[in-house]
Amino acid sequence: xxxxxxxxxxxxxxxxxxxxxxxxxxxxxxxxxxxxxxxxxxxxxxxxxxxxxxxxxxxxxxxxxxxxxxxxxxxxxxxxxxxxxxxxxxxxxxxxxxxxxxxxxxxxxxxxxxxxxxxxxxxxxxxxxxxxxxxxxxxxxxxxxxxxxxxxxxxxxxxxxxxxxxxxxxxxxxxxxxxxxxxxxxxxxxxxxxxxxxxxxxxxxxxxxxxxxxxxxxxxxxxxxxxxxxxxxxxxxxxxxxxxxxxxxxxxxxxxxxxxxxxxxxxxxxxxxxxxxxxxxxxxxxxxxxxxxxxxxxxxxxxxxxxxxxxxxxxxxxxxxxxxxxxxxxxxxxxxxxxxxxxxxxxxxxxxxxxxxxxxxxxxxxxxxxxxxxxxxxxxxxxxxxxxxxxxxxxxxxxxxxxxxxxxxxxxxxxxxxxxxxxxxxxxxxxxxxxxxxxxxxxxxxxxxxxxxxxxxxxxxxxxxxxxxxxxxxxxxxxxxxxxxxxxxxxxxxxxxxxxxxxxxxxxxxxxxxxxxxxxxxxxxxxxxxxxxxxxxxxxxxxxxxxxxxxxxxxxxxxxxxxxxxxxxxxxxxxxxxx
Amino acid sequence: xxxxxxxxxxxxxxxxxxxxxxxxxxxxxxxxxxxxxxxxxxxxxxxxxxxxxxxxxxxxxxxxxxxxxxxxxxxxxxxxxxxxxxxxxxxxxxxxxxxxxxxxxxxxxxxxxxxxxxxxxxxxxxxxxxxxxxxxxxxxxxxxxxxxxxxxxxxxxxxxxx
Numbered sequence: 001x002x003x004x005x006x007x008x009x010x011x012x013x014x015x016x017x018x019x020x021x022x023x024x025x026x027x028x029x030x031x032x033x034x035x036x037x038x039x040x041x042x043x044x045x046x047x048x049x050x051x052x053x054x055x056x057x058x059x060x061x062x063x064x065x066x067x068x069x070x071x072x073x074x075x076x077x078x079x080x081x082x083x084x085x086x087x088x089x090x091x092x093x094x095x096x097x098x099x100x101x102x103x104x105x106x107x108x109x110x111x112x113x114x115x116x117x118x119x120x121x122x123x124x125x126x127x128x129x130x131x132x133x134x135x136x137x138x139x140x141x142x143x144x145x146x147x148x149x150x151x152x153x154x155x156x157x158x159x160x161x162x163x164x165x166x167x168x169x170x171x172x173x174x175x176x177x178x179x180x181x182x183x184x185x186x187x188x189x190x191x192x193x194x195x196x197x198x199x200x201x202x203x204x205x206x207x208x209x210x211x212x213x214x215x216x217x218x219x220x221x222x223x224x225x226x227x228x229x230x231x232x233x234x235x236x237x238x239x240x241x242x243x244x245x246x247x248x249x250x251x252x253x254x255x256x257x258x259x260x261x262x263x264x265x266x267x268x269x270x271x272x273x274x275x276x277x278x279x280x281x282x283x284x285x286x287x288x289x290x291x292x293x294x295x296x297x298x299x300x301x302x303x304x305x306x307x308x309x310x311x312x313x314x315x316x317x318x319x320x321x322x323x324x325x326x327x328x329x330x331x332x333x334x335x336x337x338x339x340x341x342x343x344x345x346x347x348x349x350x351x352x353x354x355x356x357x358x359x360x361x362x363x364x365x366x367x368x369x370x371x372x373x374x375x376x377x378x379x380x381x382x383x384x385x386x387x388x389x390x391x392x393x394x395x396x397x398x399x400x401x402x403x404x405x406x407x408x409x410x411x412x413x414x415x416x417x418x419x420x421x422x423x424x425x426x427x428x429x430x431x432x433x434x435x436x437x438x439x440x441x442x443x444x445x446x447x448x449x450x451x452x453x454x455x456x457x458x459x460x461x462x463x464x465x466x467x468x469x470x471x472x473x474x475x476x477x478x479x480x481x482x483x484x485x486x487x488x489x490x491x492x493x494x495x496x497x498x499x500x501x502x503x504x505x506x507x508x509x510x511x512x513x514x515x516x517x518x519x520x521x522x523x524x525x526x527x528x529x530x531x532x533x534x535x536x537x538x539x540x541x542x543x544x545x546x547x548x549x550x551x552x553x554x555x556x557x558x559x560x561x562x563x564x565x566x567x568x569x570x571x572x573x574x575x576x577x578x579x
Numbered sequence: 580x581x582x583x584x585x586x587x588x589x590x591x592x593x594x595x596x597x598x599x600x601x602x603x604x605x606x607x608x609x610x611x612x613x614x615x616x617x618x619x620x621x622x623x624x625x626x627x628x629x630x631x632x633x634x635x636x637x638x639x640x641x642x643x644x645x646x647x648x649x650x651x652x653x654x655x656x657x658x659x660x661x662x663x664x665x666x667x668x669x670x671x672x673x674x675x676x677x678x679x680x681x682x683x684x685x686x687x688x689x690x691x692x693x694x695x696x697x698x699x700x701x702x703x704x705x706x707x708x709x710x711x712x713x714x715x716x717x718x719x720x721x722x723x724x725x726x727x728x729x730x731x732x733x734x735x736x737x738x739x740x741x
Contacts, residue, residue, distance in 0.1 A: 139597060140604045144647040146593065164647060197621075198589055198650040322641035325634070 023151040023182040024049040027115070028057045030158045030192075036086050038062070038077060038442060040070040044090020045130060046117035049182040062442060062471065065463040067094050069435040071101020072461070075110050076432075076439030079422045080397060082235065084111045084166050085439070091117045092130030095176070096137060100429060102172045103141035107426025108256060109233060111170035113161045114138075118178040121149060134176045143171030151184040155192040163194050168201035169320040170233060205317070205336035205344065213291070213315045213332050214348035217247050220289035220313075222357045225249045226272065226301075229256030229425065230294015230318060231338050232418040237261065239342035240293065247349035250361055252280035254295050255406075256425040259415040264394075269361070270370075273301040274560045275407040278368035281566040283361055284309050293317045294338045297327040298426070299562075307565035317341050368558070370411050371578045378551035379527050381405070381480040385412040387534050388450060388478065396420075396448040399436035401457025402428045404486035407556045409452040431460030437475040438468050448476070448538065455481040455507050462513065468543040469518035476537050477545040479510055482552045490555050494570075514545035525549040581610065582636045583655040583662055583732045586625040589648040590616065597646050598625060607631065607639050611729025622650065626731045655732055662732040665704045667692070668714065671721035672699040680720065687713045698723050 021029070027050055031039070038060045043051045054061060064070040067089045074085030085105075089098050095116040105112045119128040135145045144164045148154050154177070161173040217223060231240050237260045244251050244267060251261045252269040261268055272280035281303075284290060290312040295301070302308040305327060316323070316330040317338055324333040334341050372382035385408055388396070394414045400406040400423040415421055422440050424432040437451035458479050468475050480486070488503040514521030520542050524533040530548070537544050557571030588594050595614055602609055610628035617624050629639050636654060644652045655662075672680045677699075684691060684701055687709065693700035703713050707730060714725065 135593060136596065139600050196647065198646070198648045320645070322638065322645050324641075326638060 019188050020185040021188050022049065022053075022185050023154050023177065024053040026151070026154050026186070026188070027158065027177070027182070028053045028059075030155050031086065032058065034159065034162050036084075039086045039088060040064060040074040040077070040439070041088030042067050042070055042090065042094060044094045044117060046091045046119055046179040047088065047094075047182070049179060050088070050115075050117070050177075060442070062438070062467065064435065064467050066461070067097035068100050068431070069438075069461055069464040069467065071098045071112075071114065072104065072429075072432050072435035073439035073442070074112055075101060075105045076399060076422050076436035077443045078105075078110050078112055079436075080419050080440040080443035082419065083443075084113055084162055087112065087114045089114070089116050090130065091119055091134065092132045094130075095134040096132055098174075099138060099141060102138055102174065104424050104427045104429045104432060105172040106141050106143065108229060108424065109170050110172065111166040112172035113158075113165050114142075114172060114174040116174060116176050117182070118147065118176045120180045121178045122180075124178065134174070138174050141172070142174050143169075145174040145176070147176040148178070148181050151181050151186045154181065155188075156195065159192060160194050160196055164196070164199060168199075169230075169323075202319070202321075202335055203337040203340055205334045205341035207344070209332060209334045210341060210344045211348060213317070213334055214345050216289055216313060216315060216332060217249070217291065217345070218350050218352065220352075221354065222287045223247075223249050223289040223291060223354075224269070224283050224287040225251040226284065226290055226292045226295055227251060227253045227257040227260050228293065228295025229254065231257060231260040232294075234294060234319070234338040235418070236294075236337075236339035236342050237418045239339055239346065242346045243342050243349065246346055246351060248351050248354055249291070250283055250358070252276070252284065254298070254301055254425070255410050255421075255423060257295065258410060259418045259420040262416040263414045264416060267358075271410050272566070273298075274303070274562075275411065275556050275558070277370060277411075278558055278569050278572055279361060279364035281560065281569060282364050284312075285565070285567045286360075287312045289313050289315065291315045291317070293342065294319075296323045299327075302327065303560045303564055303566040303568075307567070368572055368575065371575045373578050376551065377527060379524065379530060379548055381408050381482075381548070381550045381554055382412045383527070384478060384480065384530055384534075384548050384550065385409055385452060387530055388452070389413045391531070391534050391538055392448055392450070396450050397422065397440050397444060399423065399433045399440055399449065399451045401433040401451075401453040402430045403454050403457065403488070404482075404490065404554075404556050405433075405452055405454035405457065405480040407487075408480065411556075413452070430454075430457040433457055434461050434477060435464050437477065438464060438471075438473055441468075441473045441475050442471070449474075451475060451477045453477055453479050454486055455479050455483065455510075456485045456505075458510070459507070465514060465517040465519050465543060465545070473543055474541050475543050476540070477543075478537075479545065479547045480550050481507065481510070481547050482550050482554065483507060484552065486554075487556070489553070493553070493555070494561070510545055510547040514543075519543040519545055521545050521547070523547045523549070580630070580632065580636075580656070582629050582631070582639075583660065583730060584627045584629060584636075584640060584643065585653045585655060585732060586627065586643055586649050587617070587651040588623050588625055589650060590621055590623045591648060594623070594648045595625075597648065598643065601642055601646055602639075605638070605642060607635065607642075611727075613729045613731050615731070626729070628730050655734060659735040660732050661735060662706055662730050663704055664707050664710045664730050665702070665728040666710050666713070667700060667702055667726045668717060669698045669700045669723040669725075670717045671697060671723065673697060676720060683716055687716070689713065
């Protein structure tokens, strides 16, 4: 990540030889030195010394209603801005409430620094009040974590945390800080240089591997670029565009890759995978060369591995060597930063017409477009998203819950800018949408931020509506309310004989709830009202929740059932019958 | 196939938990894991014996290298290497069986380190196969308990730049 100030430290003005500072002061000063101006967090007993220093620090502090919300907000702030998100919580329950948020960020490689308070050093291990083994609990869901036992190490460890979080394959880093370390004083002239002998990041790709990849592209008759979130993280969309257009390559993206490539371009195949387009999946299955960039061959993308891209030679560009040949055998690995590697590849590739390949793709596109029943008298969720896309001219930041709402948001909004879709891909965290919208709106105050959510996803974190109200954030929430856990219901319909076991519950009237919490609340239950309700929503300056009562048993099509090959897509016949 | 993997790690708290946690989270099977200090007080060496096909072991190597405090990872498979286990074993040895037992210990170049009325404790070191063979040889006499260090290893002279 390039937008974060490097940790090679500008000296702070207050750094004098003789001055003594408390740990809490060191934390605040170090954060400011690292360029942090926004934080998310929740106070508690053992972080009071730090909160006392935050009282008059020049940091925009966002107080959520639950630590999980804070963590998702910081995550989405990072996704939207490219900066490191910072979240703060107290010990025990505060730290444990971060776990879902950390795991979400970890799966999607999001740069996040979490700081937690801890009980006094001498009490650790005694089952003290609000004690939890935070580094133990969070170890599997962070890129790195540590506990600070000596105030002298504090500044260095914070700098290391930011460095680790934001470089290489980014990820969340947690620092656990006992309350006595926040109170203890130390002289501020101690060493605070990063010292990480085991942490090296390879940014430049190997020149010979790059040449081999470029040659394979030049020789390929039926190539496909398969692009993941790594391209967005690496800020490499421009290089991707240059490569695809110079070499004349069709481009498909993962869910997290949406926005890395302008979907309005004819060579865009949109999203691939379980709920991807037929033309993307068929192109992958028939390609002779698959160029994966910043993607990790997730099971939701590949379907059945044995039959994935059976005719393809595979190039894999990734900054994380452990991603390469993890799930599929890779023929030409290139380890390094996508931005650098793609820029180098652009120099070596040649334009190839590939007329037959593109005309085959054009046929698939014509035969199997994404569609929905426009003649239905019910509100189709796809129609709502279509209309949101039309009215925002495809320029809004979209956050999502998880499930059907997320897949429809991926299929029917058209993305053209990186960092435009903010969604929990790897972990699939329901409840992500609303706090993510808050974090994204804080990062991008001038953009329209819309949470396309499900009713059940929204239920999980709707407690954060007052946070948006308090900070006057004009976020919009579009609830695709079908009264079901839609994706669970869809699987129960398809694979469990329509036995809708525990996949519905009684929802409140969301418009009333929103109003009670200080936001604008609307209900839309007539198809004819959809355009004007969306228009009013977009004009609203306050947080706004719209409860769209959508068709209850609408399914996401097409679909590759779990364990099936990408070429076996269900629902294409259903889509073909719709005109 | 068994692979001996040697990892040089920073000598600081939590490193063992990070490495062990990674193995558990990724469902890799560990045969043995040994940690000890090195000539450099800042570094420890972990010697890990893992079982798996080449793809699994390649992932083990890469995932280990990814753990932040892990400085260097080496897979010794296919390399000339000296690998040793140390074992303490307590075997039933009543007075009438002792001469027999002692010649067995002699054959394995073991050492008697404790002698009780019914049991003797023997120290044996060597390649894993030898240790296993000694255990099998002791079985008929009655084994009370076994403590093993697990494998430590070092490449032979041609390649000692670890």
